[in-house]
Amino acid sequence: MTDAIRxxxxxxxxxxxxxxxxxxxxxxxxxxxxxxLLEREGIEVVFPQNQTCCGQPAYTSGYHDEARAVAASQLGLFPDDWPIVVPSGSCGGMMRKHYPDLFRGTPQADSANAVAGRVWELTDFLLNVCHIKLDDLGEPTTVALHTSCSARREMGVADVGPRLLDQLKNVTRVEQARPEECCGFGGTFAVRHPEISGAMVTDKVESMITAGAPEFVTTDCGCLMNIAGCAEKAERPLTGQHILSFLWQRVSTPAPGNDDGAQS
Structure with missing residues (x-):
């Protein structure tokens, strides 16, 4: 499987x-x-109830046998030939990029390749498959965007977040210094190297504030937890949301005083 041409x-x-x-x-x-957001585009969403971890924490820590055992339980959850959308570049990257290697030479290799080939990062899917159009109903605001390392480098969707946000007429997107740099989370990296991780996320918080953003959005919950947690602990004026929550609020919640479509 190759991602040379998506x-x-x-x-x-x-x-x-x-x-x-x-x-x-x-x-x-x-x-x-x-x-x-998917249902807004007329798509029926199926949520397999037995899904668990994708196996990434064990895999990136070098425990490939343990990761394979966890990942194997996911392979049978998607029997029909529908896309598998993942609201995380990190988990999406694990499933799409690493499952084929993880299961190479095993009886589950074909199943792993089939699953990997159907995995999409959700914002990429909304923009480039659904061709979503966002009508902004919210009040004017300014945000910074953080695209996770996995979304940027493994899933190749660094351009997607900006293109979605730029559809929102009342949202000003500011560019922080060195937007491509890691926030310092890196899963177990933050646990193994807390001092380095802490310095990286502090720098990320300050770069967003310096850019003039009172809030930020990100495509991955690990980054959201790390950046927002650092800002809150340091009592810095920065709050965060997952980009999906932010987009849904913008298209579903009219600003105060906007009575378009309201019923008496």
Missing amino acids: VYPPKPRKVYFYGTCLIDLFYPDAGLAGVQ
């Missing part, structure tokens, strides 16, 4: 939604927003 299919009738651990445990609103 072929965008026609918009499908159904998709599988892979929710990720962090959305399940900490940011369910982001998962719900992703489902609502």
